[in-house]
Amino acid sequence: MARLVVLGGGVAGHTTATFAARWLGSEHEVVVVTPNAKWNWIPSNIWVGVGEMKKEEVTFDLAPVYAKAGITYRQAKAVSINPEGGESSDQPFVTIEYTSADKAGQSETIEYDYLVNATGPKLNFGATPGLGEGSQLGEHTVSVCTSDHAVHAFEKLTEAIEKMKAGTRQKILVGTGHGMCTCQGAAFEYIFNIEHELRKAGVRDMADIKWISNESFLGDFGMGGLHLKVGGFVVSSKLFAESLFAERNVEWIIGAHVSKVEEGKVHYELLDGSTGEEEFDFSMLIPPFAGVGLKAYNKAGEDITDTVFAPNGFMKVDANYNAGAYENWKASDWPKTYQNPTYKNMFAAGIAFAPPHIISKPMSSPNGTPINPTPPRTGMPSGIIGKTVAHSVCALIAKGENAHLHEASMAKMGAACVASAGKGVFTGTAAAMTVYPVVPDFEKYPGTGRDTNYTFGEIGLAGHWIKHILHHLFIYKAKLNPGWTLIPE
Amino acid sequence: MSKKKIVAEETNFQKNDAFNLTMIPGAFARKMRTCLIWQFIRFITINIKMIIVVGKSH
Ligand SMILES: Cc1cc2nc3c(=O)[nH]c(=O)nc-3n(C[C@H](O)[C@H](O)[C@H](O)COP(=O)(O)OP(=O)(O)OC[C@H]3O[C@@H](n4cnc5c(N)ncnc54)[C@H](O)[C@@H]3O)c2cc1C
Numbered sequence: 001m002a003r004l005v006v007l008g009g010g011v012a013g014h015t016t017a018t019f020a021a022r023w024l025g026s027e028h029e030v031v032v033v034t035p036n037a038k039w040n041w042i043p044s045n046i047w048v049g050v051g052e053m054k055k056e057e058v059t060f061d062l063a064p065v066y067a068k069a070g071i072t073y074r075q076a077k078a079v080s081i082n083p084e085g086g087e088s089s090d091q092p093f094v095t096i097e098y099t100s101a102d103k104a105g106q107s108e109t110i111e112y113d114y115l116v117n118a119t120g121p122k123l124n125f126g127a128t129p130g131l132g133e134g135s136q137l138g139e140h141t142v143s144v145c146t147s148d149h150a151v152h153a154f155e156k157l158t159e160a161i162e163k164m165k166a167g168t169r170q171k172i173l174v175g176t177g178h179g180m181c182t183c184q185g186a187a188f189e190y191i192f193n194i195e196h197e198l199r200k201a202g203v204r205d206m207a208d209i210k211w212i213s214n215e216s217f218l219g220d221f222g223m224g225g226l227h228l229k230v231g232g233f234v235v236s237s238k239l240f241a242e243s244l245f246a247e248r249n250v251e252w253i254i255g256a257h258v259s260k261v262e263e264g265k266v267h268y269e270l271l272d273g274s275t276g277e278e279e280f281d282f283s284m285l286i287p288p289f290a291g292v293g294l295k296a297y298n299k300a301g302e303d304i305t306d307t308v309f310a311p312n313g314f315m316k317v318d319a320n321y322n323a324g325a326y327e328n329w330k331a332s333d334w335p336k337t338y339q340n341p342t343y344k345n346m347f348a349a350g351i352a353f354a355p356p357h358i359i360s361k362p363m364s365s366p367n368g369t370p371i372n373p374t375p376p377r378t379g380m381p382s383g384i385i386g387k388t389v390a391h392s393v394c395a396l397i398a399k400g401e402n403a404h405l406h407e408a409s410m411a412k413m414g415a416a417c418v419a420s421a422g423k424g425v426f427t428g429t430a431a432a433m434t435v436y437p438v439v440p441d442f443e444k445y446p447g448t449g450r451d452t453n454y455t456f457g458e459i460g461l462a463g464h465w466i467k468h469i470l471h472h473l474f475i476y477k478a479k480l481n482p483g484w485t486l487i488p489e
Numbered sequence: 490m491s492k493k494k495i496v497a498e499e500t501n502f503q504k505n506d507a508f509n510l511t512m513i514p515g516a517f518a519r520k521m522r523t524c525l526i527w528q529f530i531r532f533i534t535i536n537i538k539m540i541i542v543v544g545k546s547h
Contacts, residue, residue: 239511239512242507242510242511243511243512243513243514245508245511246501246502246505246507246508246511246512246513247498247501247513247514249501249504249508251505251507252507380543380546384546384547387547408546408547412546413546414542414543414545414546415542415546416539416542416543426523426525427523429522429523432535432539434535434538434539434542436542436545436546454538454541454542454545456538458531458535459522460521460522460523460527460528460531461522461523461525461528462528462529462531462532462535463535465528465532466532466535466536466539488540488543488547489543489547
């Protein structure tokens with residue numbers, strides 16, 4: 001019997017564990033270690049953050065789902081990995097610390113034959129003073145990265161709306177809270193959902209809404225932007241995004257590294273080296289992401305964290321980490337199997353893998369401050385990578401260490417992103433975007449780096465319907481309801 | 490004196506220099522975004538395209 005331990009029960013980890021459990025059957029064991037009792041469909045947190053959905057609609061209990069799938073569930077967080085085993089045995093193991101109420105703080109070790117690290121991001125609030133280190137909710141600003149954050153964001157937004165109704169003008173600032181943030185898409189969705197809600201509440205004219213982000217141009221989205229076919233033209237996402245901002249009267253500050261947040265004010269540095277301040281009454285700033293801080297030790301107990309993890313805390317995989325300058329970057333730098341190069345029974349899936357480099361053009365201010373988005377690893381790539389890794393682990397278990405590993409490079413993978421711009425069956429709209437591939441391949445597609453037949457975007461009610469359907473479909477799938485394997489990632 | 494001709498969807502151009510340099514959808518483009526028949530057609534088209542992209546990615 002082999003044991004697969006999956007760290008993290010988010011989009012990638014849940015996909016890996018559920019497929020692996022199904023394919024391996026009861027002959028082998030799948031263990032999931034994840035700190036939360038509930039699964040969260042994170043993209044719908046945006047709707048929780050504007051009060052259009054309740055927290056209960058975007059979360060469900062994990063325990064019954066894992067019981068149904070025959071998966072051993074530990075409500076705990078992984079602390080460290082010993083890939084060579086310890087003093088008494090060569091069997092690799094992870095050390096976990098329970099987070100469930102009954103065992104909180106207790107430690108345990110779990111031996112494994114295969115390990116998948118799908119621990120996603122640490123929300124690195126501490127990177128920017130005043131962003132919310134400690135409170136984990138945002139100190140002066142709010143966040144929508146977890147369902148609890150989104151509930152808190154809605155409370156604060158409601159207060160701002162009440163003030164507007166009482167005749168007090170409000171400044172709303174939404175975007176990224178550091179020069180090295182990713183996930184601009186989430187902030188983009190949130191700002192337009194707020195704009196929509198303010199119109200619905202009849203107070204749009206009482207609000208000044210502003211975007212602040214580390215993108216060097218609007219519509220970069222951490223992917224270096226994209227080119228879309230619109231009305232017979234192939235246009236940059238810059239024009240697409242700027243058009244929406246202008247239409248909705250949302251101003252923007254771009255190329256901004258938020259260096260400090262105070263009560264009602266952010267300080268920022270721009271790509272040209274100048275600095276500025278922006279006041280706000282309500283602000284949602286996405287924190288930068290880092291690895292969750294897992295440690296690794298060799299058999300002698302020496303710290304080998306640097307061997308297993310990149311400096312940003314994400315796990316090293318089969319990527320080319322020595323690509324050098326931007327001019328040398330290639331699509332082939334991106335990982336295919338997500339296997340750790342040192343310990344072949346270890347994989348990383350979703351946000352937890354260390355990308356070879358960013359996708360957008362690297363930029364920094366004359367003061368040397370890097371201001372560029374880090375690469376997004378959105379839901380669809382995270383799910384596909386999770387399933388690919390499950391395939392590989394199952395093949396290794398069934399056929400031995402020479403088994404063929406499955407591949408899913410982000411340079412050969414597309415992503416469908418539907419950014420909601422307001423909820424409502426007949427009044428809602430969303431920007432439905434598809435990009436293929438996520439990482440541009442200028443050798444294959446000279447010019448835009450992508451296949452413009454499958455890289456498109458448009459705004460409308462249809463996108464909103466798709467977003468709504470995806471919400472129900474993915475929660476249905478994650479609950480392992482009948483036919484779940486037929487729903488694509 | 491000639492009468493003012495206000496085109497609602499064009500007023501934002503003047504609100505900000507950056508707005509002035511981009512494109513803003515006119516009344517027809519806006520209407521089509523919530524026109525049920527057109528959006529139903531777009532719904533089918535976008536879904537087909539997305540399914541192809543999902544297929545190419547697996
Ligand atoms: C507000 C918001 C909106 C978004 N909207 C979209 C969208 O519309 N479309 C889209 O494609 N993507 C969207 N994304 C991105 C998407 O949510 C992520 O790509 C996806 O969740 C990444 O999956 P993951 O499994 O790598 O990480 P996660 O889903 O974050 O899962 C990581 C899991 O690991 C657990 N964990 C953390 N530390 C440990 C530890 N030490 N040990 C064990 N487990 C641990 C976490 O609790 C979590 O359960 C959005 C993100 C945000 C924040």
